[in-house]
Amino acid sequence: MPSSRSPKDFFRPLAVGAPQPLREIPARPSRAIHFFDPSNEKMAAKVPQLVGTVDVLLGNLEDAVKADNKVAAREGLVRIASGTDFGPTQLWTRINALDSPWVLDDLTTLVPAIGDKLDVVMVPKVQGAEDIAYVDRLLAQLEARAGLDRPILVHAILETARGVANVEEICGASPRMQGLSLGPADLAADRRMKTTRVGGGHPGYLVREDPRRTSDGVESNDRATYQQDLWHYTIARMVDACAMHGISPYYGPFGDIGDPVACEDQFRNAFLLGCVGAWSLHPTQIPIAHRVFSPSVEDIRHARRVVAALQRDGGDGTGAVMLDGKMEDDASLKQCLVLVELAEQLSAVDPELKEKYAAIEVSDG
Numbered sequence: 001m002p003s004s005r006s007p008k009d010f011f012r013p014l015a016v017g018a019p020q021p022l023r024e025i026p027a028r029p030s031r032a033i034h035f036f037d038p039s040n041e042k043m044a045a046k047v048p049q050l051v052g053t054v055d056v057l058l059g060n061l062e063d064a065v066k067a068d069n070k071v072a073a074r075e076g077l078v079r080i081a082s083g084t085d086f087g088p089t090q091l092w093t094r095i096n097a098l099d100s101p102w103v104l105d106d107l108t109t110l111v112p113a114i115g116d117k118l119d120v121v122m123v124p125k126v127q128g129a130e131d132i133a134y135v136d137r138l139l140a141q142l143e144a145r146a147g148l149d150r151p152i153l154v155h156a157i158l159e160t161a162r163g164v165a166n167v168e169e170i171c172g173a174s175p176r177m178q179g180l181s182l183g184p185a186d187l188a189a190d191r192r193m194k195t196t197r198v199g200g201g202h203p204g205y206l207v208r209e210d211p212r213r214t215s216d217g218v219e220s221n222d223r224a225t226y227q228q229d230l231w232h233y234t235i236a237r238m239v240d241a242c243a244m245h246g247i248s249p250y251y252g253p254f255g256d257i258g259d260p261v262a263c264e265d266q267f268r269n270a271f272l273l274g275c276v277g278a279w280s281l282h283p284t285q286i287p288i289a290h291r292v293f294s295p296s297v298e299d300i301r302h303a304r305r306v307v308a309a310l311q312r313d314g315g316d317g318t319g320a321v322m323l324d325g326k327m328e329d330d331a332s333l334k335q336c337l338v339l340v341e342l343a344e345q346l347s348a349v350d351p352e353l354k355e356k357y358a359a360i361e362v363s364d365g
């Protein structure tokens with residue numbers, strides 16, 4: 001709970017006539033947040049075909065859209081959103097930064113025009129709770145004026161050192177907070193890291209095996225090195241802050257479009273650490289994110305076996321059992337339920353996965 005608002009006011013609408021804030025953020029699948037530039041005609045033309053093939057379509061108005069195209073991008077997004085039935089696919093936007101000359105027009109144009117279709121507004125370069133408070137109040141005023149009946153949610157990008165330092169207060173700044181993404185390029189620049197890539201690893205960030213002596217006492221030069229994950233610390237902080245506030249963490253972008261293998265590895269690290277999705281910058285990254293952020297059939301089979309074992313013969317899930325030589329108990333049951341529940345949520349939007357998960361047979365023992 002942020003210190004700036006008392007607990008009794010936290011869930012009050014911030015403008016007369018604005019929709020009631022949600023007490024819980026719905027866990028809608030968002031394995032891939034696919035970015036498109038609404039001012040780019042070729043990309044915009046692909047949007048209707050992408051509906052139903054990706055969990056989230058995001059009309060990007062900020063970085064990667066030329067300054068001269070900011071108005072065209074905003075208008076393009078209004079046109080695309082008005083003319084498209086998004087079905088099960090969520091529609092998000094990334095607005096310009098709060099200190100930019102475009103953001104006010106972004107919000108005052110989008111909310112009245114397509115506020116009923118926008119699920120989430122992504123806010124870049126968030127520094128602290130005060131940035132969320134500003135967007136929160138403005139959205140409430142605009143929603144009230146537009147007569148919207150559900151609140152638009154807010155997603156913050158963590159891409160400044162101050163934002164990382166304030167990550168907990170950002171997550172708890174408003175009941176609108178839906179999640180956080182890592183912004184590795186801006187964050188690297190702000191921290192003065194010496195990387196030049198948009199996300200992913202760096203061959204120089206490594207640990208090296210200790211020297212080994214051969215039997216005649218000579219030191220071997222053959223020492224293995226292991227590349228480390230530059231983003232581990234930030235993602236781990238994000239995951240804890242999000243879990244504490246009941247919202248969702250996301251990896252962010254992987255700029256090397258031509259390296260799907262490393263992209264998949266980076267996404268998987270984030271998935272294993274607790275993230276629910278990542279960004280897709282190019283259509284080829286959508287299947288990678290969907291694959292990685294959907295638990296494997298093997299994981300779901302195992303999870304269901306553990307649940308069955310601990311609930312067998314009317315068991316209430318407490319106690320300990322042996323399964324395949326391993327101890328399973330109350331805590332491992334909870335881990336398995338995370339996967340089982342995720343499989344259920346994904347089955348509701350992905351018919352192919354639903355079939356795969358439904359076909360899993362859980363053997364006894």
Ligand SMILES: CC(C)(COP(=O)(O)OP(=O)(O)OC[C@H]1O[C@@H](n2cnc3c(N)ncnc32)[C@H](O)[C@@H]1OP(=O)(O)O)[C@@H](O)C(=O)NCCC(=O)NCCSC(=O)C[C@](C)(O)C(=O)O
Pocket residue numbers: 034035036037042043044046047060063064157159182183184185186187198252253257280281282283
């Ligand atoms: C990388 C680029 C330049 C390669 O674009 P390209 O045209 O050279 O690629 P291509 O392989 O030749 O494209 C093949 C076809 O796919 C289309 N296409 C290509 N991409 C898309 C797309 N996303 N959605 C829909 N369609 C797409 C493209 O138009 C083309 O259509 P065509 O067959 O009709 O000729 C291009 O994919 C692109 O601009 N992607 C989006 C980039 C973006 O949004 N960047 C901002 C997010 S990352 C960020 O901001 C950092 C962060 C978080 O802030 C921080 O770390 O600080």
Ligand SMILES: [Mg+2]
Pocket residue numbers: 063124159183185186
């Ligand atoms: Mg950025």
